[in-house]
Amino acid sequence: MPPITLYFLGASRSIRPAWLLEELGLDYELKGAEREGQKAPQWMKDEVGGLGKFPVLKDGDVFITESGNITEYLCDKYDKEHRLVPALGDPKRYSVLQWVHAAEATFMTHSLAVLYARWSQKDGDVAKTEAGIAVNVQKDLAFFQAEIGKSKGKFLFGENLTAADIMIEFSLDFILARELGVKAQDWPKVKEYIQACQSTASWQKAQKKTGHKL
Template identity: 60%
Template sequence: MAPQITLYFLQASRCIRSAWLLEELGLDYTVKFAPRENGAAPPVFKKEAGGLGKFPMLTDGDLTLAESGNIAEYLCDTYDTSRRFLPDLGNPKRYAVLQWVHASEATFALHGLAILYARWNQKSGNVEETEAGLSKNVIKDLEYFEAELTKSSGKFLFGDEVTAADISMHFSLVFILARELGTKGRKFERTEKYIKDCEATESYRKAVQKSGHQL
């Protein structure tokens, strides 16, 4: 029986990761889309999806999953028979790919968000000074990313074929560069080229078209 997959998609969000991977895997899925209300997810959408009310959320039959990295791991383990996007348990490359899946949230997005939250919430003192302090993390992250990219034999992190690592990292990099979170006055040309290469894939374009994703 064909999988019954539904992706709860909040506009301008990490949900593009799950849509992109679903397209790469050639899976059928339904998108339940919500625009943002005052920058956040509409309460009725949160209620319908359940859980913490953060997106993406994905259902597959009776199973409900949250966290974009967890969704990526589930989809790859369940539907990627080629193991191209995430190698099997025990294969060292699996952990190299998962390192990026985790780093995209727990390191890159975390360091970018610290700056965004300071901009939104710091009511006294000098936000620019706070930002300058926090930007050191972001710069280090991006320099590391660019150095790792040069070790690849192709345009993506593990050669010329996209893996779960690229699908996770792409959104965090776009998020940081588009809002200049710690990157003001600096150029990360390799990262910019990488983002363009990710966005030129047919699967990414299809995911954008199907979901209506816009940053």
Template identity: 45%
Template sequence: MPDITLYFLQASRSIRIAWLLEELGLDYKLHTWDRESSGLAPPEFKQLCGTHLGKAPVLKDGRLTLQESGAITEYLCEQYDHSHRLFPVDQAQRAKVREFVHAAEGAFMVHCLPSVYNRRIDATLAEKLAPGIEKIVANDLDWLEAELQKGNGRYLVGDHVTAADTMVAFSVQFIFRMRLGPQDRKWEGIEAWLRNVENGQAYQRAVAKTGHQL
């Protein structure tokens, strides 16, 4: 059996990996930390996770230590997804899953995080930049809504959870929770998709086990 440990920080991308581990049916040790009042990870997390950056999540599998949720996702699927359920064999579906895995950070999070940082540093600047950033975030959400309309609307790729769902869901939850998109718009397809995947048994187990809250 693999010797897997997940270093989990609350209100972070860590839930992606806990959910993925539950989908894979893998046993794992779990170390969880709350954020400090500043919003940062506590020093203990940075000391024990074993990486230079000290960013969550961190996964250890035997002697291997990995950071970055996208890289961890691809590693776990390559190593343990023997049925290819989370990264399909079909070339078109596999390419689409990979696109979403990278878009979770390279589009959704990259485009919305400037608003979060600006709010912490300069509220006046954040207010000035908000309309422009909201347009970019709205464009990302429009794309996701259109992709869901192409399929069954319940999952991003195919008819069951894939790594696309486990990666992108946190990004969208974060956008909605932090009110980073236009507040006069609704994305009903995205909201229905989120409700569906959040009600999945593996996701619910991950939340219960980690105490995840955003």
């Protein structure tokens, strides 16, 4: 099997592919670094090219970017039993992929709007701007709590981990850790879910290997 390399930027989405690689039982080389002035160090950007955003997976001579894309790639290539993403054509596949994509397209999009307002707004009332944006974050979390409440297990699709969990866990953890639109509310089911994910052997192996910490 060609060597797999994961370019891992500290305190970032990079924990997703690391967790997935551990869950799949795949060997990989870790090329990790912490941020320098809130940005990835230049040597990492030089090695991967493109936008210089992380995580990046190198499988043999192929570079794969975007954590959701990396997730689908690894599952399609190495999850032969379709344990983490159901097979092509199986209706359950698209229920799982809904969360794979929502993790970035919905949850991170709405929460990052709050963070960017804090960082970038030059005039006006930042607190009022954040409060307005936060409505979407709270709707997302309320939706998640309702959906996890329907599950017959501790994960989104029961007792068995899927790619949906591997993608959405970081989004939820990031929102709560950075208090992005959630200061006035408690989210017990979200916190319970994050704890369940982080208690898995594969997440803990990934955390230990990478040093991930928000």
